Each structure stands twice: as C-alpha cells, then as structure tokens.
Amino acid sequence: MKHERMANQDRAPVIAVRHLHTRFGDNEVHRDLNFSIDAGQIVAIIGESGTGKSVLLKEIIGLLQPTSGATEVFGVDMGHAPEEDIRAARNRFGVLFQNGALFSALTAGENIAVPLWEQTDLPAALVAEQVELRLALTGLSTAVAGRMPADLSGGMKKRVALARALVLEPELLFLDEPTSGLDPINARSFDRLVRTLCDNLGLTIVLVTHDLDTLNTIVDRVVVLGRRGILADGPPAAVRAVPDPWIREYFRSGQLPASPSGSESTSESKR
Numbered sequence: 001m002k003h004e005r006m007a008n009q010d011r012a013p014v015i016a017v018r019h020l021h022t023r024f025g026d027n028e029v030h031r032d033l034n035f036s037i038d039a040g041q042i043v044a045i046i047g048e049s050g051t052g053k054s055v056l057l058k059e060i061i062g063l064l065q066p067t068s069g070a071t072e073v074f075g076v077d078m079g080h081a082p083e084e085d086i087r088a089a090r091n092r093f094g095v096l097f098q099n100g101a102l103f104s105a106l107t108a109g110e111n112i113a114v115p116l117w118e119q120t121d122l123p124a125a126l127v128a129e130q131v132e133l134r135l136a137l138t139g140l141s142t143a144v145a146g147r148m149p150a151d152l153s154g155g156m157k158k159r160v161a162l163a164r165a166l167v168l169e170p171e172l173l174f175l176d177e178p179t180s181g182l183d184p185i186n187a188r189s190f191d192r193l194v195r196t197l198c199d200n201l202g203l204t205i206v207l208v209t210h211d212l213d214t215l216n217t218i219v220d221r222v223v224v225l226g227r228r229g230i231l232a233d234g235p236p237a238a239v240r241a242v243p244d245p246w247i248r249e250y251f252r253s254g255q256l257p258a259s260p261s262g263s264e265s266t267s268e269s270k271r
Helices: 053-060 083-090 106-119 122-135 142-146 153-166 184-201 212-217 236-240 245-253
Strands: 015-024 027-039 042-047 067-072 092-096 172-176 203-206 221-226 229-234
Touching: 015 053, 027 221, 027 229, 042 053, 042 184, 042 212, 053 067, 053 092, 053 172, 067 172, 083 245, 092 153, 106 122, 106 229, 122 142, 122 153, 153 172, 153 245, 184 203, 184 212, 221 236, 229 236, 229 245, 236 245
Parallel strands: 042 203, 042 221, 092 172, 172 203
Antiparallel strands: 015 027, 015 067, 221 229
16 A cells, blocks of 8 residues: 655655745735745744635645646646646645544544545455554554544544544645644644654655744744745744744744734735
C-alpha cells in the first residue's frame, strides 16, 4: 500500500504557490502570492481574520480554484492538471479539517477506515489492522475504535481525525487549526504528536493556526498573510523580529490582534 517516495524530493518543492490571486466579487483576498515548501518541514500559516488562511489551504489542495495563478503539490497543478494526476497527488497527502469533520453516524474506527474503503481493496481484517495501527500512532487505545464521535472528548476527536489523515501513509499533512478548541494541556500534547510525526516519519506538515505556543515549540517556518500578500516568511525567531505592527502585536499579546480597521474584512479600506 505504501507508495514510493519521489527520488528528487530533496530538490523539488513539495508545494509551490505561483502568482496566486484570489477574489470573491469585489473582495480581493490574495494578490500575487509566491512561496514554496520543501520536504520535511513544519510550516505554519498565520494572519489576522479575513486574510484567507483557510482559503489558501483549500486552494493548495484543489478544493477551491484561485482567480488566477497556480498551486502545485508534488509538481501537479491542482487546478489545471488532468484529473488522474490530481487524484494521484491527493492520495499522497492527508488533511485534518478544522473541528475534525468526523462523520457523526460512523464509529471512530469506521471514520479512520473511510479512506481505505474508498481508495483500496484491502480485506476487512487488514483494514481493521490499519485502523488499530493509526490509533496507536496517534496515542489512542484500540477501544476508541468502537466509540461514536459524540462520545469522544475534543482532544480525542482531533486524534481520530489525524489517524484518518494518516491511514493512507501520506508524505504530506495539512492541518487546519489543529489545536482550536483544545485546553492548553491537550493542545501541547497534540503539538508534540505533530512534531514527532514530522521527525520520525519524515512528513511535511502545513498548518493554519492562531496558537502562539504552537509556533514557539514545533514550527520550523512561519508564513504571515496580510494586506493581500505575505508580510513575513521565515523561522519563528526571524518573523518575530519583523517590524510590522500586526506581527509585533501578535507576538507581544500571544493571540491574534484585531485588524487596524476593527473588521475581519479584507476590503480595499485596509490597505
């Protein structure tokens, strides 16, 4: 089941965002974004509300199409490549959506098994084995497999969702607000798990977050969105030193500061 790693992965970027422009009606969200992400990094995307962090994530994985420009994953243009190529690229990454997005009518184990049911012909016994392995990998007991999502704590739901994202043995993980809604103890435990996965499995991890503790403890690189572009891009310590008012306020306060206009909009008035 495990796919081959790209022979040139250490040279070609895992993700490339090229001249990306996003507009919804009169609302311009992104203007000429350009950056790439190499293998084996944990990269955080941060920014005030309305800067299009989750929109960018969806554009990278091909769930939304930018107005112009391109997003490439493993060299595949996720908006314009043949569907077969896009599907092959998607089979090489996993996604943990905000709040986990578990299927409420399925048990935890069945949630984890969904990608295996959809993408493989594994017999039931091997599917069950893979589910147990992913539960163990994310720090959960096999007893959790039979429980319904409504019976799980917030931290357990996140781990089940992460186990589902890992079940096809991806090279790349996308995490949208992975510690949102967790208490500080569970949030830091989840952070340690993410760092361990990156270091031990060689995963590339891209996460959208507002959690300053996550940035300070596990992240290799921070991309800051703002004013329709990229305000800063680099290691957390270097980004912290950037003389931008929003960045300074964020790192000083430990939380996302309000926009200067007091609005979550990315309207032209915020330029």
